[in-house]
Amino acid sequence: MSRIMVPNMAGIEEAVRILKDGGLVGLPTETVYGLAANALDGGAVAKIFAAKGRPQFNPLIIHCHNFDQAAELVEMNAGARAAAEAFWPGPLTLILPRKAGCPVSDLAGAGLSTLAVRVPKHEAALAVIKAAGVPLAAPSANKSGSLSATTPQHVAEAFGDEVELVLAAGACAVGLESTVLDLSGDAPVVLRPGAVSAEELSEVLGRAVGYDHGDHDAPKSPGQTLKHYAPAVPVRINAIDLLPGEALLAFGPIKFMGIRGGGAAKDLPEDSLRNLSEAGDLHEAAANLFSMMRALDRPGHKAIAVMNIPETGLGVAINDRLRRAARASGFDRLD
Numbered sequence: 001m002s003r004i005m006v007p008n009m010a011g012i013e014e015a016v017r018i019l020k021d022g023g024l025v026g027l028p029t030e031t032v033y034g035l036a037a038n039a040l041d042g043g044a045v046a047k048i049f050a051a052k053g054r055p056q057f058n059p060l061i062i063h064c065h066n067f068d069q070a071a072e073l074v075e076m077n078a079g080a081r082a083a084a085e086a087f088w089p090g091p092l093t094l095i096l097p098r099k100a101g102c103p104v105s106d107l108a109g110a111g112l113s114t115l116a117v118r119v120p121k122h123e124a125a126l127a128v129i130k131a132a133g134v135p136l137a138a139p140s141a142n143k144s145g146s147l148s149a150t151t152p153q154h155v156a157e158a159f160g161d162e163v164e165l166v167l168a169a170g171a172c173a174v175g176l177e178s179t180v181l182d183l184s185g186d187a188p189v190v191l192r193p194g195a196v197s198a199e200e201l202s203e204v205l206g207r208a209v210g211y212d213h214g215d216h217d218a219p220k221s222p223g224q225t226l227k228h229y230a231p232a233v234p235v236r237i238n239a240i241d242l243l244p245g246e247a248l249l250a251f252g253p254i255k256f257m258g259i260r261g262g263g264a265a266k267d268l269p270e271d272s273l274r275n276l277s278e279a280g281d282l283h284e285a286a287a288n289l290f291s292m293m294r295a296l297d298r299p300g301h302k303a304i305a306v307m308n309i310p311e312t313g314l315g316v317a318i319n320d321r322l323r324r325a326a327r328a329s330g331f332d333r334l335d
Ligand code: TXA
Pocket: 029, 031, 032, 033, 034, 035, 058, 059, 060, 061, 093, 095, 112, 114, 115, 116, 120, 138, 139, 140, 141, 176, 177, 178, 179, 180, 191, 192, 216, 217, 226
């Protein structure tokens, strides 16, 4: 079982120690309990997905202790300033363009060019984020497909040893996830309804705010699917050798991999070769996935050939992501 501590000084210090060490903490917020990790540490973020048993890498909300910390990560615009002024700290998440050089791990943002940020209205959460000195990625602390956790017992029961510590601050005041407001496009759109309504947001923003009723955990129609990072270059999965002009996204040793027509994969130029994990570690691979795909996603490459990833643990989510990319390139039936 996870340890449970109250968020006094000792509890907060212990949470910070675990987070700095790359571990997971069950964190109370005013909406629901979050499963928190250091947002800058891809390996720690990979643990969130492993623990949730998510079939997909959905982008996570990045929790900050104030507006200024959030403004270091995303491009704030006039609407974002007004919404934050009115509702932060509080149950409102803003989707905004990532700043150039934003240090949040690509895995936490699922490789997207936008990022979800919020400042929770909970003393313990704010104290932990501030003392940790880094923003925290935290989805709702429930197993994928289960109800969100609103008490510390829910969190401890669901995750057992996967979460080292749960900070227990009783039941959550709101009990429902934050409103997700997309301010990255031309018109403001609520992607997930929550305690802050579209009407309240319209008033503050001085313009109409629409609803996109897509259920982002289980999209019902293509128009309602969450946007995913898609490489411009075709992706070919389960590659056992390379075609001339292809880049290689490797997993494990590549000593014996050849290029059709002659040559060895290990001799590819540096910008055509990335290894998700030489040791074959799925957590390391997940942490590297989006940034390495991006690095190989250049017009000079005919395709990105990806080696087979085992369909276990985080491999399920990695393969889900790769299959979508391959399908988009019409390559999924070839291999
Ligand atoms: O109340 C909450 O928001 C809780 C507490 C812990 O803060 N967190 C939470 O996180 O509900 P999660 O991961 O369960 O939900 C995140 C939502 C998902 O619907 C996800 O699709 C959306 O935010 N989201 C995150 N980044 C996005 C992005 N760049 N574009 C569109 N949607 C995004």
